[in-house]
Amino acid sequence: MSTQILERPETKDADTGPEMFHYVRKEKIAESAVMGTFVIALCGEKFPVTKTPKPGSPVCPACKEIYDAMKH
Numbered sequence: 001m002s003t004q005i006l007e008r009p010e011t012k013d014a015d016t017g018p019e020m021f022h023y024v025r026k027e028k029i030a031e032s033a034v035m036g037t038f039v040i041a042l043c044g045e046k047f048p049v050t051k052t053p054k055p056g057s058p059v060c061p062a063c064k065e066i067y068d069a070m071k072h
Contacts, residue, residue, distance in 0.1 A: 021053040023063040042066040 022041030024032075032039045032049035040046050043062035053059075 019058070020060045021057050022047075022060045023067050024049070 024039040028039045036048050038046045
């Protein structure tokens with residue numbers, strides 16, 4: 001997997017706790033938003049894209065750790 005296919009964190013509607021945004025494959029974002037298909041985040045979470053993160057939004061710690069490791 002290359003970091004070129006990752007764009008920005010996307011959201012998972014959590015049942016409990018604060019909402020966190022996840023890193024997903026860039027090419028799957030629009031498809032999920034329009035068609036309602038599920039995406040798989042770097043951390044393994046599966047969810048449909050329903051929101052766009054704003055600057056400063058909380059990011060899933062597991063996704064961030066994996067993404068940072070891929071950049072090196």
